[in-house]
Amino acid sequence: MQTHILGYPRIGSKRELKKACEQYWAGKIVLEELLTVGRNICSQNWNIQKEAGIDLIPCNDFSYYDQVLDMSLIVGAIPSRYHEVALKKNNSELDLYFAMARGYQKDGLDITAMEMTKWFDTNYHYIVPEFYKNQQFKLTSDKIFNEFAGAKQAGINAKPVIIGLVSYLLLGKEKEEGFDKLDLVSNILPVYIEILSKLQAQGAEWIQFDEPFLALDIADDAKEAYLKVYSELRKQFPKLKFIIATYFEGLKNNLPLAVSLPADVLHIDLARNPEQLGEVLESIPDNLGLSLGVVDGRNIWKNDYEKSLSFIKKALEKLGSERIFIAPSSSLLHSPCDLEFETNIDPEIKNWLAFAKQKVKEVVVLKELASNAESSTFLADFEENKKAISTRKTSLLIHNENVKERSAAVTEKDSQRKNTFPTRREEQQKVLQLPLFPTTTIGSFPQTTEVRNWRAKFKKGELTAEQYDALLKEETQRTIRWQEEIGIDVLVHGEFERNDMVEYFGEQLEGFAFTKNGWVQSYGSRCVKPPIIFGDVFRPDPMTVYWSQYAQSQTNQWVKGMLTGPVTILQWSFVRDDQPRSETCKQIALAIRDEVNDLEKAGIRIIQIDEPAIREGLPLRKSDWQTYLKWAVEAFRISASGVEDATQIHTHMCYSEFNDIIKNIADMDADVITIECSRSQMELLNAFADFKYPNEIGPGVYDIHSPRVPSKEEMIELLKKAQDVIPAHQLWVNPDCGLKTRHWDETEKALIAMVAAAKEASLEY
Numbered sequence: 071m072q073t074h075i076l077g078y079p080r081i082g083s084k085r086e087l088k089k090a091c092e093q094y095w096a097g098k099i100v101l102e103e104l105l106t107v108g109r110n111i112c113s114q115n116w117n118i119q120k121e122a123g124i125d126l127i128p129c130n131d132f133s134y135y136d137q138v139l140d141m142s143l144i145v146g147a148i149p150s151r152y153h154e155v156a157l158k159k160n161n162s163e164l165d166l167y168f169a170m171a172r173g174y175q176k177d178g179l180d181i182t183a184m185e186m187t188k189w190f191d192t193n194y195h196y197i198v199p200e201f202y203k204n205q206q207f208k209l210t211s212d213k214i215f216n217e218f219a220g221a222k223q224a225g226i227n228a229k230p231v232i233i234g235l236v237s238y239l240l241l242g243k244e245k246e247e248g249f250d251k252l253d254l255v256s257n258i259l260p261v262y263i264e265i266l267s268k269l270q271a272q273g274a275e276w277i278q279f280d281e282p283f284l285a286l287d288i289a290d291d292a293k294e295a296y297l298k299v300y301s302e303l304r305k306q307f308p309k310l311k312f313i314i315a316t317y318f319e320g321l322k323n324n325l326p327l328a329v330s331l332p333a334d335v336l337h338i339d340l341a342r343n344p345e346q347l348g349e350v351l352e353s354i355p356d357n358l359g360l361s362l363g364v365v366d367g368r369n370i371w372k373n374d375y376e377k378s379l380s381f382i383k384k385a386l387e388k389l390g391s392e393r394i395f396i397a398p399s400s401s402l403l404h405s406p407c408d409l410e411f412e413t414n415i416d417p418e419i420k421n422w423l424a425f426a427k428q429k430v431k432e433v434v435v436l437k438e439l440a441s442n443a444e445s446s447t448f449l450a451d452f453e454e455n456k457k458a459i460s461t462r463k464t465s466l467l468i469h470n471e472n473v474k475e476r477s478a479a480v481t482e483k484d485s486q487r488k489n490t491f492p493t494r495r496e497e498q499q500k501v502l503q504l505p506l507f508p509t510t511t512i513g514s515f516p517q518t519t520e521v522r523n524w525r526a527k528f529k530k531g532e533l534t535a536e537q538y539d540a541l542l543k544e545e546t547q548r549t550i551r552w553q554e555e556i557g558i559d560v561l562v563h564g565e566f567e568r569n570d571m572v573e574y575f576g577e578q579l580e581g582f583a584f585t586k587n588g589w590v591q592s593y594g595s596r597c598v599k600p601p602i603i604f605g606d607v608f609r610p611d612p613m614t615v616y617w618s619q620y621a622q623s624q625t626n627q628w629v630k631g632m633l634t635g636p637v638t639i640l641q642w643s644f645v646r647d648d649q650p651r652s653e654t655c656k657q658i659a660l661a662i663r664d665e666v667n668d669l670e671k672a673g674i675r676i677i678q679i680d681e682p683a684i685r686e687g688l689p690l691r692k693s694d695w696q697t698y699l700k701w702a703v704e705a706f707r708i709s710a711s712g713v714e715d716a717t718q719i720h721t722h723m724c725y726s727e728f729n730d731i732i733k734n735i736a737d738m739d740a741d742v743i744t745i746e747c748s749r750s751q752m753e754l755l756n757a758f759a760d761f762k763y764p765n766e767i768g769p770g771v772y773d774i775h776s777p778r779v780p781s782k783e784e785m786i787e788l789l790k791k792a793q794d795v796i797p798a799h800q801l802w803v804n805p806d807c808g809l810k811t812r813h814w815d816e817t818e819k820a821l822i823a824m825v826a827a828a829k830e831a832s833l834e835y
């Protein structure tokens with residue numbers, strides 16, 4: 071039996087890489103200093119794994135920005151617009167690399183960045199490879215060889231991790247017509263062969279090919295590509311040992327293909343899909359080893375040794391110890407680094423957790439316990455583990471009978487408004503009296519350095535609660551006044567009191583815990599610190615009523631209450647694994663419902679429940695979509711359905727394509743939905759038009775992700791496009807998303823123009 075790790079977090083346990091990259095980009099440190107930070111992180115990571123006793127330690131899992139971009143540079147998939155960056159004589163390979171990741175605006179050049187998108191169903195984002203017809207590839211970077219050599223110097227014969235050829239192509243995007251990305255297999259294969267030859271010459275024995283697409287829905291041409299690629303690689307390298315790593319889903323219908331590939335070891339994700347073990351054991355051929363991904367690489371819970379051992383034993387009986395590998399389910403990139411830094415977390419909760427460093431140890435302990443259970447020196451660990459797991463089953467910190475009973479008592483009625491939309495619409499119009507093309511914003515106004523400083527000072531005790539409150543009130547009042555002045559119809563309070571749209575709610579809900587240092591890479595140097603939902607969720611007190619009520623008291627116009635929806639709170643947190651996600655989501659939905667009802671009681675007549683993450687929660691396999699959508703939509707409806715017909719419920723979504731889920735979006739039955747639309751020139755609206763979406767819609771008329779101020783004319787144009795497909799009386803006018811990342815000057819100009827555009831458009835009627 072052997073242990074291995076698919077990949078280790080590379081941001082550094084104190085986010086050293088983030089800081090060094092940002093300093094390098096700002097010109098505050100030189101290349102050599104950045105490289106030193108990178109090398110130190112690599113050797114720290116290797117040491118952690120070596121000291122823990124891991125048998126196969128990865129290299130090339132480190133990255134200065136993104137592992138897919140690394141691969142693009144290695145195989146020379148560098149779009150031609152960056153060639154000039156490479157030619158500038160002071161630019162290093164890393165400067166070219168960062169230009170691809172972030173764009174390049176200096177030396178008289180102005181080059182856009184490559185596109186970025188989500189890495190499967192994680193919150194990590196990768197840089198999308200760009201493919202062209204007949205594209206040629208060429209080994210272009212030494213990064214992987216340098217890292218292998220670095221590990222060797224540290225006394226480790228590392229296992230290089232490469233994104234498998236087929237997955238690499240499938241991750242990319244065709245940038246011109248007339249070909250399919252899989253047509254490029256033959257062009258890119260020689261480069262993979264060259265990489266492996268060099269690694270072999272350096273002394274590599276193992277290669278890990280990450281092929282997550284083997285666990286997804288793939289077409290026949292991809293299946294053929296898998297067979298072709300791996301038989302060719304095998305032919306060229308009969309002695310190298312290949313691990314093909316799948317994760318985030320089960321192999322399911324691709325199982326026959328996966329076990330037929332000429333690899334030495336197949337890695338499967340038993341955290342996400344434990345059910346596949348039996349099937350895999352049935353069909354695994356005699357010459358194939360099996361890597362059991364038993365330690366969850368994506369979540370922060372301590373492994374349940376007893377459960378993992380039952381899987382390992384089952385595999386042992388069938389395959390014998392020689393062929394078994396024990397590993398985390400996926401790369402540990404998606405876990406925070408080290409639990410030991412968490413000195414503030416309740417010790418009882420801490421005892422249920424494991425971050426990357428702890429997970430490495432779990433893998434080793436599992437191997438020991440599985441190989442010599444009797445004499446194992448780790449028996450004490452086992453006993454402690456059993457205790458930790460069993461306290462989670464009964465702890466009063468987690469389990470709240472009232473919450474469970476309330477959730478169990480939810481009936482269909484709880485997710486239904488009193489009447490259907492046409493009736494509600496009339497009631498709302500009577501109360502709200504809004505004009506045609508009502509204008510509004512998505513919620514947040516600029517979170518200036520000043521506002522963030524107040525919060526920082528308040529947290530450090532340098533501002534009293536009263537002082538902080540007074541400053542926020544001033545800012546809110548000023549924002550209300552300003553919206554009135556420029557003639558916005560439905561005002562917002564500005565969200566100045568919020569740090570983050572999930573954290574703000576998590577901090578006020580029971581069942582949530584927060585880490586001090588639980589950072590996880592989101593993209594490049596950007597890290598997020600997701601809250602931990604450890605227990606039954608409920609809302610002890612109102613969360614937003616104070617600020618909404620204050621804002622409403624400052625004006626005679628309507629102020630929209632602003633909440634984050636249950637699916638988004640779930641999606642952007644580490645979620646408990648001792649009950650279905652749908653159940654946790656329902657508990658959050660009930661807590662938000664309480665808040666919605668209290669806002670209504672406080673006189674707030676328009677309430678927005680943001681659900682930007684509903685689409686990203688979609689399961690990776692299409693056959694699982696409807697089950698997810700059913701509970702996700704129901705959760706939204708539970709949160710929204712406790713109010714009177716005359717209270718108008720809004721929702722907001724961004725970064726979404728709606729075509730394939732439009733029916734479910736309509737099922738959410740929000741009175742108004744605002745969506746991101748301007749970057750696609752209203753194209754996203756077509757899904758709503760084709761579906762004859764019955765409720766009201768605010769397609770964003772300007773892109774808030776850029777500092778650029780749009781003209782009134784541009785927005786009128788977009789509004790016209792919107793009216794081509796959606797009846798005018800259904801339309802709202804608003805920006806694409808919240809304005810918290812923008813500056814006031816651009817925000818002011820853009821919103822003044824937006825209001826003018828709406829006024830002008832309504833003159834036509």
Ligand code: GLN
Nearest residue numbers: 512513514680682808809
């Ligand atoms: N109400 C939030 C805001 O305006 C919505 C943010 C989002 O959609 N991501 O900031």
Ligand code: ZN
Nearest residue numbers: 723724807808
């Ligand atoms: Zn948004």
